[in-house]
Amino acid sequence: MKAAFFKEHGGAEKILYDDYKDPAPGASDVLVGVRACGINHVDLLLLDGRFPPPEGLPHVNGCEVTGTIALVGSAVREFQTGQRVIVFPGLACGRCEFCLRGERTVCLRYGYIGAHRDGGYAALVKAPAENLLPLPEAISFADGAAVPMAMLTSWHALVAQAELRPGQTVLVQAAGSGVGSAAIQIAKLVGARVVTTVGSDDKIEFAKRLGADAVVNYRTQDFVEEVKRWSDKRGVDVVIEHIGGETLERSIYCLTRLGKLVTIGSHDTHWGRMDLRHVYSKNLRILGTNLGSILELRTLLELILAGRLRPVVDRTFPLGEARAALQYVLDRKNKGKVLLIPEGG
Ligand SMILES: [Zn+2]
Known part of the structure; x- marks a missing residue:
């Protein structure tokens, strides 16, 4: 072949x-x-x-x-x-x-x-x-x-691991990626509000069309400052992170108390530092996730058929x-x- x-x-x-x-x-x-x-x-x-x-x-x-x-x-x-x-x-x-x-x-x-x-x-x-x-x-x-890796991983991260709820706020890193474009839609489907990042201005409209409530160009803006501003200094409940390195480190600063960061990949580097004072003093949770189940994949196919999610x-x-x-x-x-x-x- x-x-x-x-x-x-x-x-x-x-x-x-x-x-x-x-x-x-x-x-x-x-x-x-x-x-x-x-x-x-x-x-x-x-x-x-x-x-x-x-x-x-x-x-x-x-x-x-x-x-x-x-x-x-x-x-x-x-x-x-x-x-x-x-x-x-x-x-x-x-x-x-x-x-x-x-x-x-x-x-x-x-x-x-x-x-x-x-x-x-x-x-x-x-x-x-x-x-x-x-x-x-x-x-x-x-x-x-x-669907079977990008969308499934995002689903498992938000729904199973972060247990995202209606009304919560989510930061999705890298809207242009397969996992990012899926995570924005899934978070909106759950009823959350979404802020996301892009690396170029031509992706801002794209992210908004997927349902993002706010879009930050991380190359020209400080995403921590922008997320703080967007959330009235509160921070977000959940971060979906798959870049690693400084992006992971700074994503922690975007979380509010009891917030959860779900790491689903390491696009830049396998390593990431974090300021532990933020983690313990705010009772943060750092979660890993790996793919999802075949049952969740079947659920995604049903949601796509129903027009509620779009690959x-x-x-x-x-x-x-x-x-x-x-x-x-x-x-x-x-x-x-x-x-x-x-x-x-
Ligand atoms: Zn086994």
Whole structure:
């Protein structure tokens, strides 16, 4: 099959587009003919070696896949070839202490399709049948591919981890990112008020259209000061943060007492300092989150069908232009998700 893969770590120029070994499905797996695959920040970490693929190189990125079933394993009963599906990327053992507690995203043997095994920058991807959900006809392959990691992570962060409530206030970092564009909509759906940040003025209108009540350009304005001003010096109840470093450190200053910061990624750096006096004296809570559940993914599909959430797709690139697509994301030009579409997809 054709795939976009890499044999060495580095920048977008390391992505090759060529023939690649076909995936070999087991009895309880399916092969999905990829119709769209979302690009995520974790793809860049895998590529540049900050998060080297656990199974080694060469590696095919791609955690967010929609497509049609090309082949079903001999033990799979609930799916047929040709069926439209969306792939839940999380892999869990089902047997460890945390799986038995129902917390599969912190499974001791946790992994992602696209990270811990080859993913969807390819004509075909292998997935356990238990990771599939039917993709309703009314949701396009492209829209669907914006959901299983970016939107799901934002949902889990706001709804499950931060337990966001109507009337609360939220700071969403980086409205232009996949998680940011989803988090704004989800927070508004819950009934919260949202302030968000952008890195260029051309993204201000974009963020407002998603429902943001206030938008701060962090390159020209001090976002801590602006959030304080917006909230009448009170600070916000929740921050959704995925940048790390100074952004994390300063996000803490935006929280009001009993506030919660949910960290869902580390786009700039894996490290972040914090002034502990703010954390303990205000009874703040710093929460981590990792993806969400397949049940939450099903909930998101229902909300999209009902028109209450909208996947935000900025641009699609042919899979053969994966290099250019990754560079586009690296240059932070995107407003929402960037997708790869295999030939004939
Ligand atoms: Zn487990």
